[in-house]
Amino acid sequence: MKNVIILGSTGSIGTQTLEVIEKLEGYKVSALSCGKNIELLKKQIEKFSPKFVCTQTSDDADILSKIYPQTKFFFGNKGLLELIKTEYDVLVVATSGIVSVKAVLKAIENKKTIALANKETLVMAGDIVMKKAKEYKTPIIPIDSEHSAILQCLNKTDNPYAQRLWITASGGPFLNNTREEMQSFSAKDALNHPRWNMGKKITVDCATLVNKGLEVIEAHHLYDFDYDNIKVVIHPESLVHSFVEFTDGSFLAQMGLPSMHIPIQYALTYPERKKGIKTNSFCPYGRQMNFFEPDFNKFPLLKITIECGKQGGIMPAILNAANEIAVYKFLEGKINFLDIEKIVLKEIESTKNTLNPTIDEIFEKDKEIRLKLSQL
Ligand code: MG
Numbered sequence: 001m002k003n004v005i006i007l008g009s010t011g012s013i014g015t016q017t018l019e020v021i022e023k024l025e026g027y028k029v030s031a032l033s034c035g036k037n038i039e040l041l042k043k044q045i046e047k048f049s050p051k052f053v054c055t056q057t058s059d060d061a062d063i064l065s066k067i068y069p070q071t072k073f074f075f076g077n078k079g080l081l082e083l084i085k086t087e088y089d090v091l092v093v094a095t096s097g098i099v100s101v102k103a104v105l106k107a108i109e110n111k112k113t114i115a116l117a118n119k120e121t122l123v124m125a126g127d128i129v130m131k132k133a134k135e136y137k138t139p140i141i142p143i144d145s146e147h148s149a150i151l152q153c154l155n156k157t158d159n160p161y162a163q164r165l166w167i168t169a170s171g172g173p174f175l176n177n178t179r180e181e182m183q184s185f186s187a188k189d190a191l192n193h194p195r196w197n198m199g200k201k202i203t204v205d206c207a208t209l210v211n212k213g214l215e216v217i218e219a220h221h222l223y224d225f226d227y228d229n230i231k232v233v234i235h236p237e238s239l240v241h242s243f244v245e246f247t248d249g250s251f252l253a254q255m256g257l258p259s260m261h262i263p264i265q266y267a268l269t270y271p272e273r274k275k276g277i278k279t280n281s282f283c284p285y286g287r288q289m290n291f292f293e294p295d296f297n298k299f300p301l302l303k304i305t306i307e308c309g310k311q312g313g314i315m316p317a318i319l320n321a322a323n324e325i326a327v328y329k330f331l332e333g334k335i336n337f338l339d340i341e342k343i344v345l346k347e348i349e350s351t352k353n354t355l356n357p358t359i360d361e362i363f364e365k366d367k368e369i370r371l372k373l374s375q376l
Contacts, residue, residue, distance in 0.1 A: 213305025
Protein backbone atom coordinates (compact mmCIF):
# COMPACT_ATOMS: atom_id res chain seq x y z
CA MET A 1 0.00 0.00 0.00
CA LYS A 2 1.40 3.41 -0.98
CA ASN A 3 0.74 6.35 1.30
CA VAL A 4 -0.11 9.67 -0.30
CA ILE A 5 0.01 13.12 1.29
CA ILE A 6 -2.02 15.81 -0.48
CA LEU A 7 -1.14 19.43 0.21
CA GLY A 8 -4.12 21.52 -0.88
CA SER A 9 -6.73 18.77 -0.77
CA THR A 10 -9.81 20.96 -1.23
CA GLY A 11 -8.67 22.76 -4.40
CA SER A 12 -9.28 21.67 -7.99
CA ILE A 13 -6.24 19.36 -8.26
CA GLY A 14 -6.60 18.16 -4.65
CA THR A 15 -10.20 17.00 -5.10
CA GLN A 16 -9.37 15.36 -8.44
CA THR A 17 -6.40 13.58 -6.82
CA LEU A 18 -8.78 12.13 -4.23
CA GLU A 19 -11.10 10.97 -7.03
CA VAL A 20 -8.12 9.21 -8.63
CA ILE A 21 -7.00 7.56 -5.37
CA GLU A 22 -10.53 6.31 -4.71
CA LYS A 23 -10.36 4.22 -7.90
CA LEU A 24 -6.68 3.31 -7.76
CA GLU A 25 -5.76 0.03 -6.11
CA GLY A 26 -2.81 0.07 -3.75
CA TYR A 27 -2.93 3.76 -2.80
CA LYS A 28 -4.28 5.40 0.31
CA VAL A 29 -4.41 8.89 1.74
CA SER A 30 -2.17 9.29 4.78
CA ALA A 31 -2.33 13.06 5.24
CA LEU A 32 -4.17 16.13 3.94
CA SER A 33 -3.67 19.86 4.20
CA CYS A 34 -6.20 22.54 3.39
CA GLY A 35 -6.66 26.30 3.60
CA LYS A 36 -10.14 27.62 4.21
CA ASN A 37 -12.67 25.09 2.91
CA ILE A 38 -13.23 23.30 6.23
CA GLU A 39 -16.65 21.89 5.27
CA LEU A 40 -15.15 20.01 2.33
CA LEU A 41 -12.15 18.99 4.45
CA LYS A 42 -14.53 17.37 6.96
CA LYS A 43 -16.12 15.28 4.21
CA GLN A 44 -12.64 14.25 3.02
CA ILE A 45 -11.58 13.24 6.55
CA GLU A 46 -14.74 11.14 6.94
CA LYS A 47 -14.25 9.43 3.59
CA PHE A 48 -10.47 8.87 3.56
CA SER A 49 -9.59 8.74 7.30
CA PRO A 50 -6.15 10.37 7.02
CA LYS A 51 -3.84 9.91 10.01
CA PHE A 52 -2.64 13.52 9.82
CA VAL A 53 -4.26 16.78 8.75
CA CYS A 54 -2.87 20.31 8.59
CA THR A 55 -5.19 23.33 8.57
CA GLN A 56 -4.25 26.93 7.98
CA THR A 57 -5.38 28.23 11.39
CA SER A 58 -4.94 26.86 14.91
CA ASP A 59 -8.66 27.44 15.61
CA ASP A 60 -9.66 25.05 12.82
CA ALA A 61 -7.14 22.46 14.05
CA ASP A 62 -8.55 22.73 17.60
CA ILE A 63 -12.18 22.37 16.53
CA LEU A 64 -11.49 19.48 14.17
CA SER A 65 -9.33 17.55 16.63
CA LYS A 66 -12.35 17.37 18.95
CA ILE A 67 -14.61 16.03 16.19
CA TYR A 68 -12.01 13.58 14.80
CA PRO A 69 -9.95 12.24 17.71
CA GLN A 70 -8.37 9.51 15.53
CA THR A 71 -6.63 12.13 13.37
CA LYS A 72 -3.65 14.19 14.49
CA PHE A 73 -3.97 17.85 13.54
CA PHE A 74 -1.33 20.43 12.76
CA PHE A 75 -1.68 24.00 11.53
CA GLY A 76 0.10 26.71 9.56
CA ASN A 77 3.41 26.58 7.70
CA LYS A 78 5.06 24.67 10.55
CA GLY A 79 2.25 22.15 10.33
CA LEU A 80 3.06 21.51 6.66
CA LEU A 81 6.64 20.70 7.67
CA GLU A 82 5.28 18.29 10.33
CA LEU A 83 3.22 16.49 7.67
CA ILE A 84 6.27 15.78 5.54
CA LYS A 85 8.03 14.26 8.54
CA THR A 86 5.37 11.48 8.54
CA GLU A 87 5.64 8.22 6.56
CA TYR A 88 4.64 8.57 2.90
CA ASP A 89 5.51 7.40 -0.62
CA VAL A 90 4.16 10.25 -2.73
CA LEU A 91 3.73 13.90 -1.79
CA VAL A 92 1.15 15.63 -3.98
CA VAL A 93 1.65 19.39 -3.99
CA ALA A 94 -1.66 20.88 -5.09
CA THR A 95 -1.61 24.11 -3.13
CA SER A 96 -1.83 27.40 -4.98
CA GLY A 97 0.61 30.23 -4.38
CA ILE A 98 3.83 30.04 -2.41
CA VAL A 99 2.74 28.37 0.85
CA SER A 100 4.23 25.02 -0.09
CA VAL A 101 7.57 26.08 -1.62
CA LYS A 102 9.52 25.68 1.62
CA ALA A 103 7.75 22.39 2.39
CA VAL A 104 8.80 21.08 -1.04
CA LEU A 105 12.42 22.07 -0.42
CA LYS A 106 12.32 20.19 2.87
CA ALA A 107 10.50 17.20 1.33
CA ILE A 108 13.25 16.80 -1.29
CA GLU A 109 15.53 15.61 1.53
CA ASN A 110 13.16 12.64 2.12
CA LYS A 111 13.93 11.31 -1.40
CA LYS A 112 10.28 10.33 -1.85
CA THR A 113 8.39 11.12 -5.06
CA ILE A 114 7.03 14.65 -5.28
CA ALA A 115 4.02 14.98 -7.59
CA LEU A 116 4.02 18.67 -8.35
CA ALA A 117 0.96 20.62 -9.47
CA ASN A 118 1.98 23.92 -7.91
CA LYS A 119 3.44 26.28 -10.52
CA GLU A 120 5.11 28.78 -8.19
CA THR A 121 7.57 26.18 -6.92
CA LEU A 122 9.40 25.96 -10.25
CA VAL A 123 8.54 29.39 -11.62
CA MET A 124 9.88 31.26 -8.59
CA ALA A 125 12.53 28.88 -7.33
CA GLY A 126 13.20 26.46 -10.19
CA ASP A 127 17.00 26.69 -10.02
CA ILE A 128 17.09 26.10 -6.26
CA VAL A 129 14.48 23.32 -6.28
CA MET A 130 15.92 21.35 -9.21
CA LYS A 131 19.48 21.65 -7.93
CA LYS A 132 18.42 20.22 -4.62
CA ALA A 133 16.27 17.51 -6.25
CA LYS A 134 19.30 16.41 -8.31
CA GLU A 135 21.51 16.41 -5.25
CA TYR A 136 19.11 14.16 -3.30
CA LYS A 137 17.99 12.20 -6.40
CA THR A 138 14.37 12.98 -5.55
CA PRO A 139 11.96 12.48 -8.44
CA ILE A 140 9.83 15.54 -9.18
CA ILE A 141 6.95 14.35 -11.32
CA PRO A 142 4.80 17.06 -12.86
CA ILE A 143 1.01 16.85 -12.66
CA ASP A 144 0.38 19.54 -15.25
CA SER A 145 -0.91 17.86 -18.42
CA GLU A 146 1.76 19.39 -20.70
CA HIS A 147 4.71 18.45 -18.55
CA SER A 148 3.27 15.01 -17.92
CA ALA A 149 2.97 14.59 -21.70
CA ILE A 150 6.61 15.59 -22.17
CA LEU A 151 7.74 13.19 -19.46
CA GLN A 152 5.77 10.38 -21.10
CA CYS A 153 7.36 11.16 -24.49
CA LEU A 154 10.87 11.57 -23.14
CA ASN A 155 10.60 8.31 -21.24
CA LYS A 156 13.53 9.39 -19.17
CA THR A 157 14.26 13.00 -18.42
CA ASP A 158 17.75 13.13 -19.92
CA ASN A 159 16.90 11.44 -23.22
CA PRO A 160 19.89 12.49 -25.38
CA TYR A 161 17.96 12.45 -28.65
CA ALA A 162 15.28 14.89 -27.60
CA GLN A 163 15.94 18.18 -29.34
CA ARG A 164 12.93 20.38 -28.79
CA LEU A 165 9.81 20.53 -26.66
CA TRP A 166 6.52 21.68 -28.17
CA ILE A 167 4.07 22.74 -25.49
CA THR A 168 0.47 22.83 -26.63
CA ALA A 169 -1.97 25.56 -25.57
CA SER A 170 -5.72 25.60 -26.09
CA GLY A 171 -5.45 29.34 -26.68
CA GLY A 172 -8.01 30.08 -23.97
CA PRO A 173 -11.48 31.62 -24.30
CA PHE A 174 -10.32 34.72 -26.24
CA LEU A 175 -8.35 32.95 -28.97
CA ASN A 176 -10.59 34.31 -31.72
CA ASN A 177 -11.34 37.72 -30.24
CA THR A 178 -9.70 41.01 -31.10
CA ARG A 179 -7.84 43.14 -28.53
CA GLU A 180 -10.69 45.68 -28.76
CA GLU A 181 -13.16 42.99 -27.77
CA MET A 182 -10.91 41.72 -24.96
CA GLN A 183 -10.87 45.21 -23.45
CA SER A 184 -14.51 44.89 -22.40
CA PHE A 185 -14.48 41.25 -21.25
CA SER A 186 -15.48 40.49 -17.69
CA ALA A 187 -14.27 37.85 -15.26
CA LYS A 188 -17.26 35.72 -16.28
CA ASP A 189 -16.12 35.74 -19.92
CA ALA A 190 -12.56 34.80 -18.92
CA LEU A 191 -13.73 32.00 -16.65
CA ASN A 192 -15.63 30.35 -19.46
CA HIS A 193 -12.75 28.09 -20.57
CA PRO A 194 -13.56 26.01 -23.66
CA ARG A 195 -11.67 22.82 -22.72
CA TRP A 196 -10.39 22.49 -19.19
CA ASN A 197 -12.18 22.76 -15.88
CA MET A 198 -9.78 24.47 -13.47
CA GLY A 199 -9.48 26.98 -10.63
CA LYS A 200 -10.31 30.66 -11.26
CA LYS A 201 -6.81 32.11 -11.14
CA ILE A 202 -5.36 29.62 -13.63
CA THR A 203 -8.37 30.01 -15.95
CA VAL A 204 -7.67 33.75 -16.23
CA ASP A 205 -3.99 32.89 -16.77
CA CYS A 206 -5.11 30.72 -19.70
CA ALA A 207 -7.05 33.65 -21.16
CA THR A 208 -3.95 35.91 -21.07
CA LEU A 209 -1.65 32.97 -22.03
CA VAL A 210 0.51 33.77 -18.97
CA ASN A 211 -0.15 30.19 -17.97
CA LYS A 212 1.60 28.92 -21.08
CA GLY A 213 4.57 31.19 -20.45
CA LEU A 214 4.79 29.86 -16.88
CA GLU A 215 4.68 26.32 -18.29
CA VAL A 216 7.62 27.14 -20.58
CA ILE A 217 9.58 28.24 -17.49
CA GLU A 218 8.60 25.04 -15.67
CA ALA A 219 9.59 22.88 -18.65
CA HIS A 220 12.97 24.64 -18.78
CA HIS A 221 13.63 23.69 -15.16
CA LEU A 222 12.12 20.20 -15.20
CA TYR A 223 13.81 18.98 -18.37
CA ASP A 224 16.83 21.27 -18.56
CA PHE A 225 16.04 22.57 -22.05
CA ASP A 226 17.20 25.98 -23.30
CA TYR A 227 14.37 28.46 -23.80
CA ASP A 228 15.17 28.56 -27.53
CA ASN A 229 14.31 24.88 -27.76
CA ILE A 230 10.91 25.15 -26.09
CA LYS A 231 8.11 26.13 -28.47
CA VAL A 232 4.47 26.97 -27.82
CA VAL A 233 1.86 25.70 -30.26
CA ILE A 234 -1.82 26.66 -30.17
CA HIS A 235 -3.98 23.56 -30.37
CA PRO A 236 -7.61 24.49 -29.63
CA GLU A 237 -8.89 20.90 -29.39
CA SER A 238 -6.56 20.08 -26.43
CA LEU A 239 -6.11 16.46 -27.48
CA VAL A 240 -2.32 16.49 -27.91
CA HIS A 241 -0.95 17.51 -24.52
CA SER A 242 2.55 18.25 -25.86
CA PHE A 243 5.19 16.95 -28.28
CA VAL A 244 8.84 16.08 -28.09
CA GLU A 245 10.90 16.53 -31.27
CA PHE A 246 13.89 14.21 -31.71
CA THR A 247 17.16 14.64 -33.58
CA ASP A 248 16.06 12.40 -36.47
CA GLY A 249 12.97 14.52 -37.16
CA SER A 250 10.53 12.25 -35.34
CA PHE A 251 7.89 13.78 -33.10
CA LEU A 252 6.30 11.93 -30.21
CA ALA A 253 3.01 13.22 -28.85
CA GLN A 254 0.98 12.22 -25.85
CA MET A 255 -2.76 12.34 -26.47
CA GLY A 256 -5.99 11.89 -24.59
CA LEU A 257 -9.16 13.71 -23.67
CA PRO A 258 -8.52 16.85 -21.64
CA SER A 259 -8.92 15.48 -18.12
CA MET A 260 -6.53 16.14 -15.24
CA HIS A 261 -7.29 12.68 -13.84
CA ILE A 262 -4.84 11.09 -16.29
CA PRO A 263 -1.72 13.18 -15.50
CA ILE A 264 -2.58 13.02 -11.78
CA GLN A 265 -2.73 9.23 -11.89
CA TYR A 266 0.48 9.02 -13.95
CA ALA A 267 2.30 11.12 -11.34
CA LEU A 268 1.09 8.76 -8.60
CA THR A 269 2.01 5.54 -10.41
CA TYR A 270 5.15 6.77 -12.26
CA PRO A 271 7.08 5.09 -13.81
CA GLU A 272 4.36 2.42 -13.95
CA ARG A 273 0.89 2.67 -15.42
CA LYS A 274 -2.12 1.20 -13.68
CA LYS A 275 -5.80 0.64 -14.28
CA GLY A 276 -7.60 3.36 -12.48
CA ILE A 277 -10.03 6.18 -12.89
CA LYS A 278 -10.09 6.60 -16.72
CA THR A 279 -13.49 8.28 -16.64
CA ASN A 280 -13.96 8.60 -20.40
CA SER A 281 -12.11 7.07 -23.29
CA PHE A 282 -10.56 8.80 -26.24
CA CYS A 283 -11.73 7.71 -29.69
CA PRO A 284 -9.86 9.25 -32.65
CA TYR A 285 -12.64 8.65 -35.24
CA GLY A 286 -13.92 11.84 -36.76
CA ARG A 287 -11.73 14.13 -34.71
CA GLN A 288 -9.95 17.09 -36.22
CA MET A 289 -6.88 18.71 -34.83
CA ASN A 290 -5.43 22.13 -35.58
CA PHE A 291 -2.05 23.61 -34.70
CA PHE A 292 -1.17 27.31 -34.98
CA GLU A 293 1.67 29.60 -34.11
CA PRO A 294 0.76 31.78 -31.11
CA ASP A 295 -0.01 35.44 -31.76
CA PHE A 296 2.44 37.23 -29.48
CA ASN A 297 1.04 40.64 -30.42
CA LYS A 298 -2.45 39.73 -29.32
CA PHE A 299 -1.20 37.99 -26.17
CA PRO A 300 1.89 40.00 -25.14
CA LEU A 301 1.99 38.39 -21.68
CA LEU A 302 3.06 35.10 -23.26
CA LYS A 303 6.19 36.73 -24.63
CA ILE A 304 6.80 38.79 -21.48
CA THR A 305 6.55 35.70 -19.28
CA ILE A 306 9.00 33.68 -21.39
CA GLU A 307 11.32 36.69 -21.46
CA CYS A 308 11.28 36.82 -17.63
CA GLY A 309 12.16 33.13 -17.60
CA LYS A 310 15.12 33.78 -19.90
CA GLN A 311 16.36 36.60 -17.68
CA GLY A 312 16.10 34.27 -14.70
CA GLY A 313 17.12 35.43 -11.22
CA ILE A 314 14.28 37.10 -9.42
CA MET A 315 12.35 38.19 -12.56
CA PRO A 316 10.00 35.18 -12.77
CA ALA A 317 9.01 35.75 -9.13
CA ILE A 318 8.29 39.41 -9.86
CA LEU A 319 6.17 38.50 -12.85
CA ASN A 320 4.34 35.84 -10.89
CA ALA A 321 3.47 38.12 -7.96
CA ALA A 322 2.43 41.06 -10.14
CA ASN A 323 0.32 38.80 -12.33
CA GLU A 324 -1.41 37.15 -9.40
CA ILE A 325 -2.41 40.44 -7.78
CA ALA A 326 -3.57 41.82 -11.15
CA VAL A 327 -5.64 38.69 -11.83
CA TYR A 328 -7.38 38.93 -8.45
CA LYS A 329 -8.15 42.60 -9.11
CA PHE A 330 -9.64 41.59 -12.44
CA LEU A 331 -11.68 38.81 -10.82
CA GLU A 332 -13.01 41.36 -8.31
CA GLY A 333 -14.07 43.60 -11.19
CA LYS A 334 -11.61 46.37 -10.20
CA ILE A 335 -9.63 46.46 -13.44
CA ASN A 336 -10.32 45.39 -16.99
CA PHE A 337 -8.79 42.42 -18.78
CA LEU A 338 -6.05 44.28 -20.65
CA ASP A 339 -5.00 46.09 -17.44
CA ILE A 340 -3.51 42.79 -16.24
CA GLU A 341 -0.69 43.06 -18.76
CA LYS A 342 -0.17 46.78 -18.05
CA ILE A 343 0.29 46.12 -14.32
CA VAL A 344 2.68 43.22 -14.94
CA LEU A 345 4.73 45.06 -17.54
CA LYS A 346 5.08 48.17 -15.36
CA GLU A 347 6.34 46.08 -12.45
CA ILE A 348 8.86 44.20 -14.55
CA GLU A 349 10.22 47.30 -16.23
CA SER A 350 10.64 49.15 -12.95
CA THR A 351 12.38 46.37 -10.98
CA LYS A 352 16.06 45.54 -11.13
CA ASN A 353 16.88 41.85 -11.45
CA THR A 354 18.89 39.95 -8.84
CA LEU A 355 20.71 36.92 -10.19
CA ASN A 356 21.09 33.75 -8.11
CA PRO A 357 18.71 34.90 -5.39
CA THR A 358 18.34 32.92 -2.17
CA ILE A 359 14.94 31.48 -1.33
CA ASP A 360 14.48 34.19 1.32
CA GLU A 361 15.30 36.94 -1.19
CA ILE A 362 12.69 35.49 -3.56
CA PHE A 363 10.09 35.41 -0.80
CA GLU A 364 10.90 38.95 0.30
CA LYS A 365 10.53 40.30 -3.22
CA ASP A 366 7.29 38.43 -3.64
CA LYS A 367 5.91 39.93 -0.43
CA GLU A 368 7.10 43.44 -1.34
CA ILE A 369 5.39 43.38 -4.74
CA ARG A 370 2.15 41.95 -3.41
CA LEU A 371 1.99 44.57 -0.67
CA LYS A 372 2.74 47.41 -3.08
CA LEU A 373 0.26 46.32 -5.74
CA SER A 374 -2.58 45.45 -3.41
CA GLN A 375 -2.49 49.00 -2.04
CA LEU A 376 -3.09 50.47 -5.49
MG1 MG B 1 -1.32 23.02 -18.24
